[in-house]
Amino acid sequence: MLHSSYIEISKSALQNNIDFIRQEIGTSVKLSSVVKGNAYGHGIEQFGKLAQECGIDHFSVFSADEADRLLQTLEKPATIMIMGYVDNPELEWAIQHEIEFFIFELDRLLEASAIAKKLGKRAKVHLELETGMNRTGFDKTALEHAEAVLEGCREYVELQGVCTHYAGAESLQNHERVLRQLHAYEQQLQQLKEAGHTPIQRHTACSAAMVSYPQTRMDMVRVGIMQYGFWPSPETYTHYISQHNEKKDPLRRLINWKSHIMSLKSVPRGEYIGYGTTFQAPRDMVLAVVPVGYAWGYSRSLSNQGQVLIKGTRAGVVGTVNMNVMMVDVTNILDVQKNDEVVLLGMQGDESITVASFGELSTQLNYELLTRLPLNIPRYIID
The missing domain is CATH 2.40.37.10 (Lyase, Ornithine Decarboxylase; Chain A, domain 1)
Structure with missing residues (x-):
């Protein structure tokens, strides 16, 4: 054995989880597989190929380098969407390779439009709205400026999506905040529509929101932790179980x-x-x-x-x-x-x-422990 440890990834477990998620969201809602953080420690290269074999054709990453790793890995065409970090100089690469990306600042929107014009290709962008997370996104005032820019670059920029992210849908203590965010999203989306900008996809739901707030599923859900077989929190699992007669965990760890x-x-x-x-x-x-x-x-x-x-x-x-x-x-x-x-x-x-048992002992979240697994631990696919 060349390495001191190794990781096994179960294909049958992934197929089980994807089938379960699709059963929950229905056929009209798109499933985007979130593979940021090295596919939550499972390995972008190994997991991306495996997910395609299990029927996934839409992926969400955090950054341009993750998008590139995924692009080099996938054997069939798929949509790749960057939710976070992409420097303006990297926008040309993204547009050239038809990578979709979030827009949450005016300068990125302007730069994307200029590059798309130069390349003669349309940039597919997802406008992120600030609804109460206070991290990234256009607030109501900035959105008015974005509307004006979008109006002037329709030929080069396609509004593929309008999105936001909830600040803690996995915890009941954030219930009112999540509902306020959903309301703010709907108001700003209406503002965009009235200005003549209707997105192809509306998407706001992560794993926790998908389970606990079905009204957030819209046109697409961005599912990370659950496809790997973990619940976002004990509260999310309890909420799911309370809604179903079958009191058995439907997810399997990969x-x-x-x-x-x-x-x-x-x-x-x-x-x-x-x-x-x-x-x-x-x-x-x-x-x-x-x-x-x-x-x-x-x-x-x-x-x-x-x-x-x-x-x-x-x-x-x-x-x-x-x-x-x-x-x-x-x-x-x-x-x-x-x-x-x-x-x-x-x-x-x-x-x-279990990862949960690690978390209880070390005060780490499922997410933290998984994503800290080093890149150079070999990952192997098993049935």
Whole structure:
């Protein structure tokens, strides 16, 4: 094994999740697969190709570099939409390759129009509205200026979409704020229409909004975390379950993160283990050294708290997680051998280590832990 750990991505799990999402949104709503953050840690190159095989033909990325990685990967034509970072000099590349992109500043709209005119190609843009997130987007005043610019560049700029993003649809405490945002979006959309600018697509829903606020689905939903088999929050899952008779999680996790035992170590009672004095052996112990540490995405905050699976049994992390290795207690696991499989995340036998369990121990969100998995951990597709 050249690498100290590897990730398995399940095709059948992805197909299950995509089928479920499409069942929820219906046939008239477009599904855009969000693959920002290296496809939430699953790998843009591996996941993009796999998603196409599962019927996806629309992708959302954060930046131009992600769009380029995806473009180089996909084997069939697909729509790629940049939701965030694209420098004005990169707009020419995007327009030339028919990449769609969000517009949330006047200078980007003006630049896109000028470049499209020079290239003799229309720029497909998505106008982002500021509705209460207070991050990016045109507020009501700036929108009036955008309308005037759009009017002057109809020949070169196509209003593909009008969009916004909700500030916390995954939490009930944001309920009123989300509803205010939806109302603001509808008002500004009407303002645009009255000025003669009707988009081809209206889209506002992320995974959480798609589940908890069906009225936000509109023409397209931008689904990230749920396609990978995770709910945006326990509240979102509870809301879904409360609406259905079947009390079973319809999603399946795609990801299994595995390593192996690098070495076995006997430690006498009373000895400290690893750096510092955070763990003192309460008895004679047998430790397995696993070649994964915080440099590989296994948080240092999981020291003396994390768990892995070996021979279908949970083994606790003891001592401080190092940069490249950690130690786990295998004293009570029979017949442990060097090179035995270690599951850091996923299933082994009847046991599982979930991302949620990582989050509870390390205070990381599902999103944070997944996207911190390094690029150079190899990803393999399995059935």
